[in-house]
Amino acid sequence: MQSFKVRETIVELLTRIEQDSGYSHLLIDHEIKSKSIPSKDAALLTEIVYGTVQMQITLDYYLSPFLQTKKKIQPWIRNLLRMSVYQMQFLDRVPDHAIIHEAAEIAKHRGHKGIASFVNGVLRSVQRNGVPDTSKIEDDAKRLAVETSHPEWLIRRWVDMYGWRVTEDMCHANSSQKPMSVRVQPLKISRDRAMDELHELGFETRESGFSGQGIIIDKGNILKTWLFDEGYVTIQDQSSMLVTEMLQAEPGMAVLDACSAPGGKVTHTAEKMENKGSVAAYDLHAKKAKQIRQKADQLGLTIINAKQGDARKLQTEHKQESFDRILVDAPCSGFGVIRGKPDIKYNKQEKDIHQLAQIQADILEQVAPLLKKGGLLIYSTCTVDKDENEHLVESFLAQHPEFVLDETFFGELPPMIQQSPGQSATGLQLFPQTFSTDGFFLTRIKRV
Known part of the structure; x- marks a missing residue:
C-alpha cells in the first residue's frame, strides 16, 4: 500500500474518531482488516493515529500561532495538519519536506489547490519558525x-x-506505552511451559507479580502465535487479572459477573474454578454477550452462561442470596485506560462522571442482595476517579450495615502490591505509573 494511501486513510480515521466519538482501537482494527493493509503499513498507520489522538491538545497548541484565520477549518483539514505536525515533532523516520509535500498532495486530492496551498503554507511556517514553547x-x-x-x-x-x-x-x-500482558489458560498449559514456548519463538517475557497466570511480554507479537490462536493464552492487563485473583472463586461455586463484557475477567474466573461450578455472566448488549460465549468456547470453558441483561434488573433473573461470589466490574469513565484508548479523555465531561456514579450505585444496590451470607463481592472499575470508586463504596457501606469491607483483602494482595501508594480505607487504587498497568480500582465486600 503506497504511503499516500496510508496517510489519506489516517486522515479519514482521525476525522471519524473525532466526529463520531468512535473508539480509536476498534476503528483502527476494522480499517486494517477491511482494507487488508500490510503489517508494515498497519504499524505506521497505528502509530500515527494513536500518536495524533494521544497528543491532540499539544498539537493544537503547536498549531495555534499559525492558524490566524477567521474561517472555520474543516475537521479533515485540521486532522491533516495535526498528523503532519505530529510526524514532524515526534517521529524522525520521514524528513519534514516529504511530510509537507504529502500533506499538500492529500489536501489537493481531497479538496482543491487553495486548500493545498493553505496546508503547505501552515506546515512550512511551522518548519521555519518552530512550535511555541510550553x-x-x-x-x-x-x-x-x-x-x-x-x-x-x-x-x-x-x-x-x-x-x-x-x-x-x-x-x-x-502518554507512554505499557508492555502487553497475557494470561495463560491453566487447564491447557502452565505458565512456565508457555514462557518456554514463547522464548523458543524469540519472545522476551517476564512473570507477572499480579497473577500466577500472568506473563508480561517485552518483545514479540502474541497475535501471530499458535498459543493465542488456539486459546492457550488470552490478552489481559495485569490489573484486570488482579480483580479475578482477589475474587477468590473456587471450583463448584455459583458466581455472578454482572457486567461481564468483553469477557477477560469472567473467563479468568472460570479458569480459577477449574471449569467446575457455574458462572452467570451478563451484559447490556446481546452482541457483547455473544462475544463472551465465543471467548469461552475458544478457551474451552463450559460453565459460563452468558446472556443479555441489565445489571440493575438481575433480581428478576435470580433469587436473593443465590451466589457465593459476585463481580461488579462497573461501567465507568475509563480514565484508567487512557494509554490504550486516548480518545476517552476528550469524549468525557465532568457531568458524565456524576451520571456514571449514579449508574454504578444503582448496579451495586440491585446486585448486592443476590450475594449469600458469608459471600464475597468485588467492586472494580478501570478509572481513577474517587466519585466512582472510594466515595461510592463508602456511601454503599454506610447505607447497608449487612455488608462490610472484607478486612482480609489488603493482606491477601500480592506482595509487590502490599505497599502500593494507592491503598485507602476503602480499597486499592492502582495508578498507571505505579506498575505500568492500567489504572484500576478494586475492593472486596463481605455479606455478614
Whole structure:
C-alpha cells in the first residue's frame, strides 16, 4: 500500500474518531482488516493515529500561532495538519519536506489547490519558525494539560483528589506505552511451559507479580502465535487479572459477573474454578454477550452462561442470596485506560462522571442482595476517579450495615502490591505509573 494511501486513510480515521466519538482501537482494527493493509503499513498507520489522538491538545497548541484565520477549518483539514505536525515533532523516520509535500498532495486530492496551498503554507511556517514553547505557560495545571494533552478540567480534578505529584506522574504515564500482558489458560498449559514456548519463538517475557497466570511480554507479537490462536493464552492487563485473583472463586461455586463484557475477567474466573461450578455472566448488549460465549468456547470453558441483561434488573433473573461470589466490574469513565484508548479523555465531561456514579450505585444496590451470607463481592472499575470508586463504596457501606469491607483483602494482595501508594480505607487504587498497568480500582465486600 503506497504511503499516500496510508496517510489519506489516517486522515479519514482521525476525522471519524473525532466526529463520531468512535473508539480509536476498534476503528483502527476494522480499517486494517477491511482494507487488508500490510503489517508494515498497519504499524505506521497505528502509530500515527494513536500518536495524533494521544497528543491532540499539544498539537493544537503547536498549531495555534499559525492558524490566524477567521474561517472555520474543516475537521479533515485540521486532522491533516495535526498528523503532519505530529510526524514532524515526534517521529524522525520521514524528513519534514516529504511530510509537507504529502500533506499538500492529500489536501489537493481531497479538496482543491487553495486548500493545498493553505496546508503547505501552515506546515512550512511551522518548519521555519518552530512550535511555541510550553515552558512559558505560567499556570501549572494549564502547562501540564498542554504538555501531556489532557483536558485542563480533568487535571484540576485529579490535583484536588491526589495532589500535584501523583497527577503529573499519571499524565506522563498516560502518554507512554505499557508492555502487553497475557494470561495463560491453566487447564491447557502452565505458565512456565508457555514462557518456554514463547522464548523458543524469540519472545522476551517476564512473570507477572499480579497473577500466577500472568506473563508480561517485552518483545514479540502474541497475535501471530499458535498459543493465542488456539486459546492457550488470552490478552489481559495485569490489573484486570488482579480483580479475578482477589475474587477468590473456587471450583463448584455459583458466581455472578454482572457486567461481564468483553469477557477477560469472567473467563479468568472460570479458569480459577477449574471449569467446575457455574458462572452467570451478563451484559447490556446481546452482541457483547455473544462475544463472551465465543471467548469461552475458544478457551474451552463450559460453565459460563452468558446472556443479555441489565445489571440493575438481575433480581428478576435470580433469587436473593443465590451466589457465593459476585463481580461488579462497573461501567465507568475509563480514565484508567487512557494509554490504550486516548480518545476517552476528550469524549468525557465532568457531568458524565456524576451520571456514571449514579449508574454504578444503582448496579451495586440491585446486585448486592443476590450475594449469600458469608459471600464475597468485588467492586472494580478501570478509572481513577474517587466519585466512582472510594466515595461510592463508602456511601454503599454506610447505607447497608449487612455488608462490610472484607478486612482480609489488603493482606491477601500480592506482595509487590502490599505497599502500593494507592491503598485507602476503602480499597486499592492502582495508578498507571505505579506498575505500568492500567489504572484500576478494586475492593472486596463481605455479606455478614
